[in-house]
Each structure stands twice: as C-alpha cells, then as structure tokens.
Amino acid sequence: MTAPPRPLPLIAPCPPRLSELGDALRRVEASGVFSNHGPEARGFEEAATATLFGGRGATLAVANATLGLTIALADAVGARRRGRMALMPAFTFAATAQAAWWAGMTPLPCDVDPGDWGACARAEERLLQRHGDAIAAIVPYATFGRAIDLERYRALAARHGVAVVVDAAASLGTLHGAVNFGAGAPFPVVFSMHATKPFATAEGGLIHCGDRATIARLRAMTGFGFGAPRTATMPGLNAKLPEVIAVMARARLKGFDALMERREAVAAAYRATLPEGCAVQPAPAERQALGFFPLALPVGTDRAAVIAALAGEAIGTGAYFSPHLGEQPWIRSVASLTPTPVADDLSRRILSLPLTDAMTAADATRVTAALARALSRRRFLPVTKGAAIHDTIVIGGGPAGTALLTAAAKAGLLPDLSRGLAIVERGPALGAGALGGYAITSDSSADTFLTAIADHPDPAVAALADHPTAHRVAAYRAALGVPLTEVGGLLDTLGDRLAHTVAGHGGAVLTGHEAVSARRDGGGWHVRLRRLADGEVREHRARALVIATGGHQPLDRLAGEQIAGVPLGELAAGRLVQSDAVLKVGGTAMVADLLAHARAPRIAVVGGSTSALTTVAALLKAGLPLGAGAVTLLHRRPLRPFYPSADAARAEGYTDFTAEDICPVSGFVYRLAGFRLEARDLVLRLLGIDGRVADPRVAVHRIAGDEDTAARRLVRQADLVVAALGYRPHALPIEGVALAADAGRAMVDGHCRVLGADGDPVPDLYGIGLAAGFVPWGRLGGEPSFRGQANGLWLWQNDVGRMIAEQVLAARAGRRAA
Structure with missing residues (x-):
C-alpha cells in the first residue's frame, strides 16, 4: 500500500520555542518588569535597528501591527485632519482599512497595478487630484511582502501635502539593498511579527522610521499618551509589547537571515515550475519575504474546484485577499468606494500556495505538479454561448x-x-x-x-x-x-x-x-x-x-458656430478650447499653461448656458493673473436668475419677468431657465441686483447680431477663447x-x-x-416661456x-x- 503524501499546510507557525528560552524568561522574572517598554523590548528594538535596518533611524516594538498602524496614522494626520480620507490599495488585508477607521479616517481604496499587485500609481494620482485636501494620508501596502518605491511616496507627500504610513506587515525579511525594506524611511513603516509571518513570534509588531523623534512620540502614544510621568499629553492607547513576546522576538533575530534564504529557495522553485497561464508578481531584485506563495489562476478557472483538487493531495491553500477591501461588508459601509477592476479580477483568481519554514524546493515542485494536474482537468467556469x-x-x-x-x-x-x-x-x-x-x-x-x-x-x-x-x-x-x-x-x-x-x-x-x-x-x-x-x-x-x-461637446458644433456673422473658428484662430476641458480636474492648470506667455491675459467665454457661467466662476477661482475686464462673457439670450417666488424677486428689485416666466406648479420664477447657486450668484452680481457688485475681472457682452463688430473684436483679441455652447x-x-x-x-x-x-x-x-x-x-411644472x-x-x-x-x-x- 502506498503511503499517503506528507501534508503541506498553507501556513505552519514556527515561532521560537518558549520551552527553550528558560534563561531569558528567568531574566524577565528577575527584573520584575513584564511590559511598559521593559529591558527585553528595548533590547530587541536596538538589535532590530542594528541587524535589520543597518543602524538607521529607530525602531519601536508594539503589541501588534494593526495597533502600530493606528497610532502611526493618528500621529501623522493630527487632530485637525481627522475625518478625512486615507488612500490605500483595495487589494490588502482588512486591518489596513480598520486601522485608518480607528484613527478617525475614511478608507479610500484604489485599484492596483496588474503587474506587481501594489497600488496603481495612476489610480493614486487620479484620486489625489480628484479629492485634493480631503485626503489626509496615503497608506501604501507592500503586497505580500514585496518592496515598493518609497521615494515615490516621499514625492507624493511633498507635492500633495499628505501624510504617509506604510503597511509593510508581511515585509520583515524583505531586502532592499543590504538592509530590510523601509530602512531609514522618512515616515513610519509598520511590520507584523504575528505567528503566521516569516518573522514569527506569537503576536507583535514593529514600527521603523528614519526620524527618531517620530518613534519617540509613538512610544509615548503606545503608553496611553503619557508624555510626562502618569500624565497624558497626547492621544494614546495601550499598544506596548509584553516582555515575554520581546524574548521570542530577540530569539527570532538569531538565524533569521539564513531562514529567509531557505524560504527564498522554495519561492524560486515555485516560480520555475508553475503551470502555464498562472500569473505571479515579478521576481524581486533582492529578496521578498513570503508567508505563502501567491499566484493568479488563468482567467475563467473554477478556483473552488482547484482548491478541492489540491486538498485531495494533502496540499493546503488559501485566497489572500479574496474578498478585497471593497468587497467586505463592513468596510463597504464605511469606505469611500471607487472602481477597482484589477483588484476585482485578482480577488476572483488569487490562490495562495504553502510556503513554510519546513518546506523544501522539492515540496514546491510537488505542489506545482498537483496544480498542473488540477488545471489540466479543465476546471474552468462555464461559458454561456449564443445571444443573451x-x-x-x-x-x-x-x-x-x-x-x-x-x-x-x-x-x-x-x-x-x-x-x-x-x-x-x-x-x-x-x-x-x-x-x-x-x-x-x-x-x-x-x-x-x-x-x-x-x-x-x-x-x-x-x-x-x-x-x-x-x-x-x-x-x-x-x-x-x-x-x-x-x-x-x-x-x-x-x-x-x-x-x-x-x-x-x-x-x-x-x-x-x-x-x-x-x-x-x-x-x-x-x-x-x-x-x-x-x-x-x-x-x-x-x-x-x-x-x-x-x-x-462635438467638434462639428464648433465648425458651424458663428459669432456676429463670422465662424467662431476663424475668429479664434487656434486659440479655441471647449468648456468641458476647462471644467475637468486639471482644466484650469491647462488654461494657465496656455496663457503662460501672456502678461495680462484676456479670455473670451462664448455662451449663455450654465457651463458658460460655471467656466467663468472656475477661471476666477483658478489663481490666474487676471486684471480688470480680463474675462468677457459673450452671450445672446438674457441672463436669468432663479427665484423661489415672484415676491422674492421683487423684494430684491428684480422685475424682468412676466407671468409666462413663473412655474404654475411651484411658483418659481425661471424654474428651468434660471441660473442657480454659484452661477446664480455670479449672474446677480453681473446684473447688479439688490446692490450687488460685479467682480471687476469680469465683463459681459450681449451679442447684438451679425453686425456686432465689438463681439468680433473681443474674440479676436482674446488670448484664449472658451466655447461653452452646451452639450449634445x-x-x-x-x-x-x-x-x-x-x-x-x-x-x-x-x-x-x-x-x-x-x-x-x-x-x-x-x-x-x-x-x-x-x-x-x-x-x-416649468415656466410656459421655457424653450430649452x-x-x-x-x-x-x-x-x-x-x-x-x-x-x-x-x-x-x-x-x-x-
């Protein structure tokens, strides 16, 4: 009878044995200090800084990585920016979002890069542009222990004025050069020492930062915010690492580098023997700490069937991170969600294979052979044929x-x-x-x-x-x-x-x-x-x-548009943009670039729609060097403000309406044709209603007809012409x-x-x-006179x-x- 195969569990915790650490434990007992940043914790921190981080910066041991993230975020954003958003990749562990929420922020998951599964740089930039100072912090995640570009985050922090705290929970043992990833970083980098991680204790975390003052402040926060003896001088909680766990952590440092080399050999065997069609993160330049080996199954694979097939061969598997942040019920209820198609796809296809301290390269080959057999059985989801x-x-x-x-x-x-x-x-x-x-x-x-x-x-x-x-x-x-x-x-x-x-x-x-x-x-x-x-x-x-x-806003609309009997394109002569481009994120920056050559720029906005008034308002708020009359609004129809009633209009001295302009259902004046809110405020100022004063930077010209030479001149002389002609x-x-x-x-x-x-x-x-x-x-409802x-x-x-x-x-x- 053939012996059953040796089980290969997905994760097999192997922390230092307390039974073999008697001398150190007796040392703790003799000291009488069991927590409160005692000598064992301090000794571990100093050793970790020296051996893992090349002596750079400082390191703080904490009770667990989630608490470490929480206090680091709370410290980084400060009380004034609480309630804002924390930008993070969707493809990460729930603790990343949980820590941000406990620190008083709203999680903002973004999509990930299809190549390395880390946060997508373009998605981050897009959300930073879109939300501006509503984002208080970025929480990048070193996906599955893989090193990420911290210099890019240093630049993002400087450019956008946001805090950065790095979730590197799985990255103790990942090398960047000759030192651990994160060494000397200008912002906190948080690692986990959970029993399931390569740097295994029972529980615990480590915060590293190149700025020693940051670590000193976080140390006080982990002890109830006691910045003075028994006195809370800052926000805090209890996140101190117990001395017994610090003993295990100090023991883990011994031989850790050799252990990581053995695990890396198993990972290399996985990469060399994976079946065709499976996707993995690119092989790291140095060393990547892996608690398991992640891969993405071929598109359409029935993952549950593959997992069952591998279980039949005594091979444990998992699916980290499926569901991802945006798919988890509680996180969905508190997060600000954005589309994450790459993370969605990864969540459906991700598979975690075993990688433990006890495994060898031969074990990895056995796993990939079993995976190949499972895939060869066509374990794919059914595809519907024909018309839906x-x-x-x-x-x-x-x-x-x-x-x-x-x-x-x-x-x-x-x-x-x-x-x-x-x-x-x-x-x-x-x-x-x-x-x-x-x-x-x-x-x-x-x-x-x-x-x-x-x-x-x-x-x-x-x-x-x-x-x-x-x-x-x-x-x-x-x-x-x-x-x-x-x-x-x-x-x-x-x-x-x-x-x-x-x-x-x-x-x-x-x-x-x-x-x-x-x-x-x-x-x-x-x-x-x-x-x-x-x-x-x-x-x-x-x-x-x-x-x-x-x-x-179709281009053919511009081709047919005339101003005072002359085609708009002819009058604008290459200086023409559409309002849609100006109103989008980055649009006024584009305008600034186009006007960089003009010492006293003049802008003509053509149109009488809401988009025209909104364009004028956006230009006034853009910080452009605009002098008196720099922006001219050229329109054909009268500019009509909305009023909630005829009495309200008359009370401000506005009488330019008849019964045909009043909605018979609501009683509103110019319910449909009238400008509202910011555009209305601008119109009321331009018309001088109720003593309001117009912004001197804005002039108004109502186009009188085909012989309006003034209108032609205003467009010809403008450094930029914005066509706000509505939408089709x-x-x-x-x-x-x-x-x-x-x-x-x-x-x-x-x-x-x-x-x-x-x-x-x-x-x-x-x-x-x-x-x-x-x-x-x-x-x-609606006023009878409305024709739009x-x-x-x-x-x-x-x-x-x-x-x-x-x-x-x-x-x-x-x-x-x-």
Whole structure:
C-alpha cells in the first residue's frame, strides 16, 4: 500500500520555542518588569535597528501591527485632519482599512497595478487630484511582502501635502539593498511579527522610521499618551509589547537571515515550475519575504474546484485577499468606494500556495505538479454561448442610468424592473461616470443629492445616510453647491448599492462593456455589446432599450458656430478650447499653461448656458493673473436668475419677468431657465441686483447680431477663447433608423421616447440624461416661456426616471397579458 503524501499546510507557525528560552524568561522574572517598554523590548528594538535596518533611524516594538498602524496614522494626520480620507490599495488585508477607521479616517481604496499587485500609481494620482485636501494620508501596502518605491511616496507627500504610513506587515525579511525594506524611511513603516509571518513570534509588531523623534512620540502614544510621568499629553492607547513576546522576538533575530534564504529557495522553485497561464508578481531584485506563495489562476478557472483538487493531495491553500477591501461588508459601509477592476479580477483568481519554514524546493515542485494536474482537468467556469436575452437593456450606468434605477426604487418598482434588466456601463462600476472628474461645484444643492438616499425603501441604500460620502456632501448644505468630486463619491457608492439590488433580483450588471450598435426587428432589439477587456462582441436581445449615455461637446458644433456673422473658428484662430476641458480636474492648470506667455491675459467665454457661467466662476477661482475686464462673457439670450417666488424677486428689485416666466406648479420664477447657486450668484452680481457688485475681472457682452463688430473684436483679441455652447447627446447608432438627435434636434419627446428623424417615437426606445432634450410638462411644472431642455439629476431620479420605468413595466405587463 502506498503511503499517503506528507501534508503541506498553507501556513505552519514556527515561532521560537518558549520551552527553550528558560534563561531569558528567568531574566524577565528577575527584573520584575513584564511590559511598559521593559529591558527585553528595548533590547530587541536596538538589535532590530542594528541587524535589520543597518543602524538607521529607530525602531519601536508594539503589541501588534494593526495597533502600530493606528497610532502611526493618528500621529501623522493630527487632530485637525481627522475625518478625512486615507488612500490605500483595495487589494490588502482588512486591518489596513480598520486601522485608518480607528484613527478617525475614511478608507479610500484604489485599484492596483496588474503587474506587481501594489497600488496603481495612476489610480493614486487620479484620486489625489480628484479629492485634493480631503485626503489626509496615503497608506501604501507592500503586497505580500514585496518592496515598493518609497521615494515615490516621499514625492507624493511633498507635492500633495499628505501624510504617509506604510503597511509593510508581511515585509520583515524583505531586502532592499543590504538592509530590510523601509530602512531609514522618512515616515513610519509598520511590520507584523504575528505567528503566521516569516518573522514569527506569537503576536507583535514593529514600527521603523528614519526620524527618531517620530518613534519617540509613538512610544509615548503606545503608553496611553503619557508624555510626562502618569500624565497624558497626547492621544494614546495601550499598544506596548509584553516582555515575554520581546524574548521570542530577540530569539527570532538569531538565524533569521539564513531562514529567509531557505524560504527564498522554495519561492524560486515555485516560480520555475508553475503551470502555464498562472500569473505571479515579478521576481524581486533582492529578496521578498513570503508567508505563502501567491499566484493568479488563468482567467475563467473554477478556483473552488482547484482548491478541492489540491486538498485531495494533502496540499493546503488559501485566497489572500479574496474578498478585497471593497468587497467586505463592513468596510463597504464605511469606505469611500471607487472602481477597482484589477483588484476585482485578482480577488476572483488569487490562490495562495504553502510556503513554510519546513518546506523544501522539492515540496514546491510537488505542489506545482498537483496544480498542473488540477488545471489540466479543465476546471474552468462555464461559458454561456449564443445571444443573451433580456427584457430591457439600459445603455449607460452613469448619473442618468443610475437615476433611472433610483427613481424606480423610490417608487417601489426596482425589484420588478430588475427581473430581465441588463444595465451596460463602459466603466468598471455604476455611479458617477465622468461626473466626479469635474473640478467645479454643482448647480444643485447638497439636499438635492441627499434626497436620493433619504427614507429610501431599500435598507441598504437608506443606510448610506450615515456613510462618509453622504456626510461629506451634507457638509455643503450651507454652501453654493457641492464640489462634483464629492458628489461623484456619493454617486459611486449609491451606484454600487443599486447594482447589488439589481443583481439580487435577477438583473445583469455588465460593467466594462460598451454598446456598438442596435437594430430593431419585429421581435424587439438586437444590441451588439463589446467587452472591453478582450474586445469580444456579443449580441444581446431585449424588448425595450433605454439610452442613458450622457452628452458631449462635438467638434462639428464648433465648425458651424458663428459669432456676429463670422465662424467662431476663424475668429479664434487656434486659440479655441471647449468648456468641458476647462471644467475637468486639471482644466484650469491647462488654461494657465496656455496663457503662460501672456502678461495680462484676456479670455473670451462664448455662451449663455450654465457651463458658460460655471467656466467663468472656475477661471476666477483658478489663481490666474487676471486684471480688470480680463474675462468677457459673450452671450445672446438674457441672463436669468432663479427665484423661489415672484415676491422674492421683487423684494430684491428684480422685475424682468412676466407671468409666462413663473412655474404654475411651484411658483418659481425661471424654474428651468434660471441660473442657480454659484452661477446664480455670479449672474446677480453681473446684473447688479439688490446692490450687488460685479467682480471687476469680469465683463459681459450681449451679442447684438451679425453686425456686432465689438463681439468680433473681443474674440479676436482674446488670448484664449472658451466655447461653452452646451452639450449634445451620445446617441447610440441605430441601424437603419435616422434619429432626430442626429440632426441636432431633441433626442426625446415629453414621454422620454426617442424620436426618429420624422418626429415620431421609435417603438420601445427611451432616453434619459444630459442633452436628451427633455422638457417638463403638466404636473412636472416649468415656466410656459421655457424653450430649452431640462438637465437635472433630481428630475431624472424622480419624475423622469419613474416615467420610463412605468412605461417599460406597463409594456411588459401588456406582453404577458397577450
């Protein structure tokens, strides 16, 4: 009979044996000191600084790494910046987020790099630009012990004014040059000495920093903040390392380097014999401390089946970190979530193989051979063939698409709507889409955004009222609008909850997909969707189709635009940009670069829309060297401010309205045509209403007609011309059908039905969102004189979204009855 194979557990703790440390333990007993930074802990710290970190800086032993992270973060950000966000990779252990939360910050997970699985540099930069000083700290994680570029974080800290605390829990034993990773770092680097780590004790942690003053301050914080005898002079808690554990730690230092070399040989055997298709972190330049060997299985692999197959051969496995931070229920409830497609993919594919002190290279070869056998059995998830069938497809999961879901949920219709629903989003998640990438304030109040979650019938959505993203929006209740970067965070979190609701009721959330085209036959719609990850195009069928793809500023609009009878492009002569580019994050910096040559720059903003006024406001706040009359707003229609009532308007001396300009439902003056919040404030100043004084840097010129030579001169003489001419819809190509939107007309009618070029609605085709061209009517209100289009998230999340949901469900019920 063949003997069973020797078990290879995933992790086999092997700390120093207390039974062999009798002399040291008797030394502790004789000293009478069992904690409080006693002689054993101090001796270990000095030895660790010398042997691990080359004598650089200083080292502090703590009770565990999570407490070490917590006090280091609390110290780094200080009391004034508590309540802000801590930026960290999504692909890390829960303790990273927990420590930030206990330190008074909101975790902000970002995506990771597909190559080394550490925080994605571009994702970090994007979030730092988007959130600005709302981010108090960066908490980079040395993924699976791999060294990261600390110099880059030093530069980020200097450039963005953020604190840095490095989570290097698994990195004791990782080399960077001849010393341990983190040696001499200008910020705290926190390591774990848990029994499962290569530097195994029973429990414990180590904080290293090149700045000895930082370590001295943290030492006081670990002892209740006692900066003076029995006197708390700073925040603190009890995070001291007991003397008995310090004895184990000192013992672990002996022979640790040789132990790490043996573990590295096992890791090298893994890398040399892994089956084809498995992905691993790049081999380190020096040495990487590994508590287990991580890999990503081939795409589509049934991980559970592989784990079961390896267990059948006495091989233990795990899946660190699956779920990642953004997939863990409590962390999701307190974190500010952003799309993390790479971390999502890693979480599905990650597999941890055993790597213990007792293993050899031959053991690693045995494991990879077993893995190869498991993969050769085609343990892959099933792939659906043929066209996917849905009742309704929503193209676009940004603000408009999720507004439809919000409206349906408020009306109690979302569970029914979700059955047979597919929502298609080009990005990695539902939510804000590109909205959070604009560096401006909203033209809606904080309460307007918060109504999307207040008293919501779905408990998971209603709970967002206590979410950090909602609190940050609520902080602007008394302000003229909310920064769209904060709105984006709330919408991303809301979109995440709505996606779970849709999926939970049988719907499909197809992120990372784009709609190529659609065609209609007697049986409904055939929509071709492209999966962005690999370019695969597949047909999906549905009875109804909703276009929620947002708007854009097409270049052909510029080609046809004239100012005082002369083409705008001719007048601007290469100095023309669109307002959309100016309003995005980094847009005013672009303007500064374009105007760097001008000592007294002059800017012409062409348009009378909200985007035009918002552009002017953004330019005034950008710190540009603008003198008197430097910015000129050129517009055709009168600038109309919103007022909550006719009496309120008259009380300020504003009388430029008639009964036709008053909404019969609400009594608002210029409910739809009027500027609101920050744009309204700017207009009131420009018009001098109620004694208000205009900013001297802004001039206004109303274009009088084709013979307005002054308007031509203002554009010709400007150093930069900003075209703020509104938006047109991203209409989905419909095979064989010309749409009204293709000819520059409104995309939808009063029932949100998409119109053909002949003016008739296309059957079972609806539209919602920016530039769709919807005009409120009837109970929805609006002034009779209004001739434009209404774009507003509140409107989409309520009456407009509900209108579409009810029509879709009514048509569905009619088909069932037939």
